[in-house]
Amino acid sequence: MPNVVDGDYAISFPAMRGVQAHREFYVVMVPLRYLPRLFLFDEEEIPAELRAQRALNKNRLPGLVRYIVDNRSGYVFSALTASVDGTMGFAAHDAEGHGARLGVLHIGLGARFLINDGQHRRAAIEEALRLDPSLAEETIPVVIFADEGLARSQQMFADLNRHAVRPAKSIGILYDHREDDASITRLLVIRSDFFRGVVEMERSTLAAASRKLFTLSALYNATSVLLAGLKFDTAEEAARVARQYWEMVVEQFPEWQEVRRGRLPAGDIRRDFIHSHGIALHAMGRVGNTLLHQSLNPEDWRDRVKRIGTLDWSRANTRLWESRALVGGRVSKATNNVTLTTNALRQHLGLSLSPEEQRVEDAYLQGRT
Template sequence: MGSSSSSQLADTATSAGFEYIFPAIRGVQAGREFYVSMCPLRLIPKIFLFDEDELAPEVRAQRVLNKGRLPALTRYIVDNPDDYVFSALTASVDGDLNFEGVADSGVGMRVGQLRIPMAARFLINDGQHRRAAIEQALKENPDLGEETIAVVFFHDAGLARCQQMFADLNRHAVRPPRSIGVLYDHRDDLAIVARLLAMKCPVFKGHVEMEASTLAQRSRKLFTLSSVYFATQSLLQGLEVKKDAAQQLAAEYWEAVDEVIPEWGMVRNRKLSAPEVRKDYIHSHGIALHALGRIGNTLLRQSNSPKTWQTKLKLLSSVDWARTNPDWEGRAMVGGRVSKSHQNLTLTVNYLRQHLKLGLSPEEQRVEDAYQRGDA
């Protein structure tokens, strides 16, 4: 093809006769050709398929669609039309792939147009949840249809190959630590509050691990950003406060907690090391912060003034946070190790409520009764 042919390439996929025509770049992996193109969102639901749910796993080429993930993905697109971002879809094409380069040699051999018969079957190897979310988003905002998403096309070499592609594409996928997700999230107001607490609140400043969600044994940090996030989320749950006020309220609460947990201040004053405190006490662990957030939420709801809840909070000074305290076994700890399970969190909250003489919710009472019976 010459230069006149290149001018005929469309910016997005079009159909001519009984073919789809995609502008594409040709590449080679493991000796097999593949093609990278841009596809309009409006075409995604029409041409890309995923296996039926009722098929047995051994004759499917990907996992069953988890419909519970779709609302959040759909809202992400619809609510952020100016700055959403989706990674490429990967699809196998059960049909002929005819690539025409814009030149017969050089770079032009790799750039051109990909012709695929409309009768071909497009099977998504990676990205079926993105595809389903795009379909739902288009129903709410059809204007998104002219936007594009990158698609990587492979030739369908049969079920076994498609299954292997799915396994390989997901083999090394690792979800980023929750802490770095909070660190980089500029849409979530609570993430912004958590970052500001970590950077400015005297309790946390300089003592929060901002990337990892677990602390190395010798880490000099006391807390993780993810634990500060979830604890503050529990603290502010259901309270109608604006972002700036939320940060101030959260800072006041955590500073009040700091006054009844002397070891935190001793780490800041270098009288104790962070590894020592984490090893000997549970109050800097995520489950304890989360429980303290839940307790704080109750105090803020029940108190008419800061003085009231701060006075009540001082009763926590009677809590023995040492790991050697046998009361923690079965509550915050299982077999001598700190547990983050929902049940253990509830039992830890219950223990703190008892010290503060606060009542239990019906669900908390049910968990407490099971624990007392030895069922937990």
């Protein structure tokens, strides 16, 4: 016999029943192959005020699709949230106790399923299924509410996203065991007596009173550009080369070492010097990349690295740093400012600029005349 709810043919899902704000909702497990056909999102070209979802950002999809396909044995997706505009009936396993919350959810075939949260995951799964049909029988949880109209659906979207907080980049790097650069940076910190004591591993910004000099995300960015284009057999080998370079850089800044020993407040050093900010680390990483491409032997670039510390990194040196690393006296992370800071360091070390760096430098010099 086909499933029927209120006289309408129905599709059925094993489900759990719950209550929030006096409203029943259900959690069901949906095979991925059914997701694109059943659960829709509002794709119509209509004004935002008449939609219950933000517009789909198709630029996000390739990254999500690659994540699924490239991590076939390790991808993780959280539940979608959807509203059902149509007939629903829940048949509990038992009349009372835990069994009253477990059962089968019947949804009429004429019902409309609308995704309130997770439209990008749904669209990525649809594309991933085309690339890897073996995903078809895997499942994803979907939280289902009864549709109560546009205003309620819009409020659900607002509430679901109101308190969503993207984790700091540093903790994402700390916990990322897939990406090589993240693993290399973690190894660098763990095995360096200096960095292990001065790198903030969880947050991506430093409070004025923080005892740390750098964030893990800043060191990650700098180490990624340091090793860009270089080939290593293992992450261990890459981390060893990065450690050789960075520890030689550390030797050029006595202030950093005094912070590590607890003799100087890290906040004072960040306040007074450019060299203790992520923009300077990034510039040192780009310069180091040039040196490493010339030779992986530290003795071949030791003299050049020693000159890094002889540049006047003082924040008071506004003649050099204003409009390069500083904008209105504040450190700027803008791409052009990173390039201009790199240019200052390259010129100090007697290294040539790339064509793009020269273009940015010419525009900077023209603006100063």
